[in-house]
Amino acid sequence: MKKTTGKKIWIVKNHYDKTAKIAAELEKMCLAAGFVFDEKSPEIVISVGGDGTLLAAMHFYESQLEHVRFVGVHTGHLGFYADFQEHELLELIVAIREEDPSEAFQYPLLKVTVKLSDGTIKTHLALNESVIKRGSKTLVADIEISDFLFEKFRGDGLSVSTPTGSTAYNKSIGGAVMHPRVKAFQVTEVASLNNLVYRTLGAPMIIAEKDTVKFVLESASDYLLTVDQLDYAYDEITEVTYSLDGGTIRFVNGGHTGFWHRVKNSFIGDVK
Structure with missing residues (x-):
């Protein structure tokens, strides 16, 4: 043997x-x-x-x-x-x-928590990034950082990446490249609209490990959520929350x- x-x-x-x-x-x-x-x-x-x-x-x-x-x-x-x-x-x-x-x-892995209109909670893990968009219209969302309302976003979408994922889609839309030893994650806007009604930071945001980011979405049934290379088309997503407590x-x-x-x-x- x-x-x-x-x-x-x-x-x-x-x-x-x-x-x-x-x-x-x-x-x-x-x-x-x-x-x-x-x-x-x-x-x-x-x-x-x-x-x-x-x-x-x-x-x-x-x-x-x-x-x-x-x-x-x-x-x-x-x-x-x-x-x-x-x-x-x-x-x-x-x-x-x-x-x-x-x-x-x-x-580190990104924890993605999705809340649907019927109260259902879905949880995913991302090694690279997660992106939320709409099928045919602009996305409108309140962006909350640890329950603090930071801005109202309107644009093509929002991307959240891990440090290792910062070199993937995040980099192509103008995000920063982060070393994996930096215990943080990143939010990057996808083609935001800035006018008299909608004002956004217009720059990538590095979010501390202890914080969470929540996207509170307007009512719609055509949201498209990606988690790394996986696509999810949930009906009536109301909130998506991101944190860096998804393990490693x-x-x-x-x-x-x-x-x-x-x-x-x-x-x-x-x-x-």
Whole structure:
């Protein structure tokens, strides 16, 4: 009988042919290393693909985040959540074998609480961001920060991001890039209208960890809510509340790339 390490893993991959080949090679290496494949209750989930693949893996194991750690193999350009590239599979095996779970890197998760007109409460977790928009009209909302009415917003939508998610959609709409060690989250307006009736700050807001942000929405049935790559079309959303008490996601510590290195590699490249 082959000796195993006792470490339970599972591999999640996207649908591309290139990824399938890399994942198949990785599976053979994991078996040779003595890892045990366990889809139901793994200790480590290996994501092979892009950041979207890892986000999907996180949401699939959302109820087990206290017990699961993640690590990514990026099969395209360098991603923010993938520490290893396709030619570094051996290094990945070593990192998994020698990792210390107590030293896992942790990133905060955004808690998204949705209240519907019938009183129903829905709760979601976001690793990157959550965005609220309307289908065909401008969105109107009172923005409350820890129950303090801050402004009345009118525009295309509102985005709330985590520090790690600050480099995703948030950055494309003019939000600030935040280091994950900053214990805060961010609210960024999407095409706000500013006139004599509606006046907004018109700038990204960095919200302290202890605070909450609530969007109190006018009555409508065409709100579109996104949580990372997931879409929700709830009927009659009345409020959406955001906080940074959604727990954390943990990553295998071996081979970890520093945050500013990731930012530079993704957006700037070599500096000459």
